[in-house]
Amino acid sequence: MENMVYRLTHDEIRAAYQQGEEAVIQLFDYLSWELQTMQDQLQALQDQLNKNSKNSSKPPSSDGLKKTPRTKSQRKPSNKKNGGQDGHVGHTLEPVEEPDHIEVHVVDRCTVCGATLEDVEADDYQKRQVFDIPPVKIEVTEHQAEIKTCPHCNARNMALFPPDVTASVQYGNRVRAMAVYQTNYQFIPLERVGDFFEDIFGHRPTEAFII
Known part of the structure; x- marks a missing residue:
């Protein structure tokens, strides 16, 4: 539908x-x-x-009688070792100046003498940033x-x-874009794409929608 x-x-x-x-x-x-x-x-x-x-995650048995021609790799051998090369700069997390959320953890009591510190202003803050994905859910917009x-x-x-609202009930463009990305770019089988949507969002689009 x-x-x-x-x-x-x-x-x-x-x-x-x-x-x-x-x-x-x-x-x-x-x-x-x-x-x-x-x-x-x-x-x-x-x-x-x-x-x-050869070009997707489909099993060889699904190819039928048609044989896919083998292609010879055009890559020339090199003397470089496998894996990351010397001098390659890795991508590591760097703190951002304006985080989306700030959680302040208070010191309410001295760990040495036990005195209360509730009314004492902080001298400084030691900061640690956590990069994470926010909770995901499908939102329903009624037009x-x-x-x-x-x-x-x-x-x-x-x-x-x-223009993109064409049915009484439908999925939106972002759902479609995610489905297309998983099937056409990552070559994930349709059933597993459906499993992903059901596990993460609680909705399972039909295979006709996914393709």
């Missing part, structure tokens, strides 16, 4: 015409976006069909298009939804 194409009704087309030039431009923008979306999905399907055990009746001609007018 996620890839269902929304078909404009004649009433919606007339409503856009009655609302003037800007509404017509938005309508054509929507149609152009819809066409581009279908072209992208067609290309993704074609890329999926072209995958085999509501106004429907109004013209008091002069009694015509019903409905606002246009954003």
Whole structure:
């Protein structure tokens, strides 16, 4: 259901015409976006069909009778050792000047004499920064298009939804982008991509949406 194409009704087309030039431009923008979306999905399907055990995580048994020609590596041997080379600068974490969050851990009592330090101002702070991923969850945004009746001609007018909102319930562009990244760039099998979304976000998109 996620890839269902929304078909404009004649009433919606007339409503856009009655609302003037800007509404017509938005309508054509929507149609152009819809066409581009279908072209992208067609290309993704074609890329999926072209995958085999040599260029993806598919097992060799899925290649059928077609044999993939072997290619000889064009890389020339060198005298360099494997792994990181001498003089290579590694990427290490560096503290940032403006962290997203600051947690102050207070000293409320002297560790030597036991006196209270609750009203004593800190002399300094020793700082340590932790780089981590914030809690992730899928957010649901409801789009509501106004429907109004013209008091002069009694015509019903409905606002246009954003071009990428084409179904009553659907996943957004960021979910789609993450699915495409995992399948087309990382070559992760569809079932495992579905497992990832279910484990991390509590939602499992259909395989038709993922590809």
